[in-house]
Amino acid sequence: MTPFTLATWNINSVRLRAPHVASFVEEAKPDVVALQEIKCLPDQFPRAAFEEMGLPHLHIVGQKGLHGVAIASRTPIEVLDQDALCPRGEARFQRVLVNGVELQNYYIPAGGDEPDPEINPRFKHKLDFLDRLKGYAADRAKENAPIVMVGDFNIAPREHDVWSHKQLLKVVSHTPVEVNALNAWMQAGEYIDVARELIDEPEKLFTWWSYRSKDWRASNRGRRLDHIWVSPALKDAALKDGRDSFRIWDEARSWEKPSDHAPVTLRLG
Template sequence: MRIVTWNINSVRLRLPLLKDLSAALEPDVICLQETKCPDEHFPHEGVEALGFPHRAVRGMKGYNGVAILSKRPFNLRDGADPDWCGKGDCRHLAVELDAPGGPIELHDFYIPAGGDVPDRNANPKFAHKLDFVAEATAWSAARRNAGGFKRAVLVGDLNIAPLEHDVWSHRQLLDVVSHTPVETEALTAMMRAGHWYDAVRHFVPEDQKLYTWWSYRAQDWRASDRGRRLDHIWVSPDLAGGLSAHHVMKDARDWEKASDHVPVMVEIAA
């Protein structure tokens, strides 16, 4: 089974790029973030034409929004998980996905970016980000205490680059939102609380640079290569042994009207 996560940065604007993604990676499931589309305007017909008959969407006008597109049947975990920070702001969607070895619990997250100022008191957006991750950590810990995640996958734009080589310069980005110590420690705590396993770093050692996002502000993003790894795929320990391949689709950053994030794929013998 191939699962892809991608912050598409407007599903209606970049629907043609989904066709390119599907042709290149042949995924079974695509998890999108930042769809920027209310549910009634989601381009279901265009997505169905790409071969994804099973879809779940949770969106709003102009920002946020998540969607799961699948070639395999699934059941929506509607109401089974928290309304993060009580905001109802369309940052999480979860399904029970049909798979040969049994259902897979799939979570699609879009964690708040956090604004520009890494100060909880001065920046409400940063406070929201930290509160969101704290709630997700408590949720992960509660699930662990109830028996742990089984056959589960968590993907998404988590908006934090937790490791030293997840950013182009660890030293220069220590006070930049997405790589500050309070954020990286928080995301690491969330991962540990749920006993999650970093599926992409399974293939790319932690001492190697790995990015999934390059800013629109760069005049030549490829030449400067000042990236960050903001997009993640985690699996429960019982699926880690089935990880068989991965791909970070860096060339997608050169597509016409590209998102600033690129698709990330893992293949699991599930």
């Protein structure tokens, strides 16, 4: 593989926040950017803006006004088969080959407010998606391929991935059933959660802060919903430079009309 810096960001409308992406790219200088919740069709994507950023190579999986994922790269990308992983067929997954590795970009459903699949179809959809990913990961693990998985997984799995473990145990994104499903997916593929491999608990790590917080920095009621995982074949490349290779760019949460997510970067190789 060719060493490169990868970024993942739930941008919450790429047309609205393309200038934010440009500011981030200028400062962080990632080679590949994976976006989630782009909220547009491929022909509505602001391609010219990304070309100006030096990221002209694009793969976009869009949906009108909802969901959607996109990958932008400085170097050419090869589009791989887009496996049908979302139970509802929504624009929530893509995979490409870039710099010698397979990059998978996910936008897992949020799941609504009620953590009960019997009464909440959105939560059931989330669990069904995760169950399908577990089977997919188990099949792919046989290949021992260099894979990096990124995106908004909409689950904060560990006690110190949320501002209050006890208060959020019954809140969607941190419930035991979701955490178990996420861990089952990870274990099926033998994937490595890079953030927690590099940064031990009890240090808290957050990538998302609610829009409802008047002063998100002061209250700091965050959750780690955005993730970077790697397959065993990429473990050494992901970890060799230590925690300095990983960063949550939380200052972006303070920009004017920001996404409620912060971008996350990893230097691979």
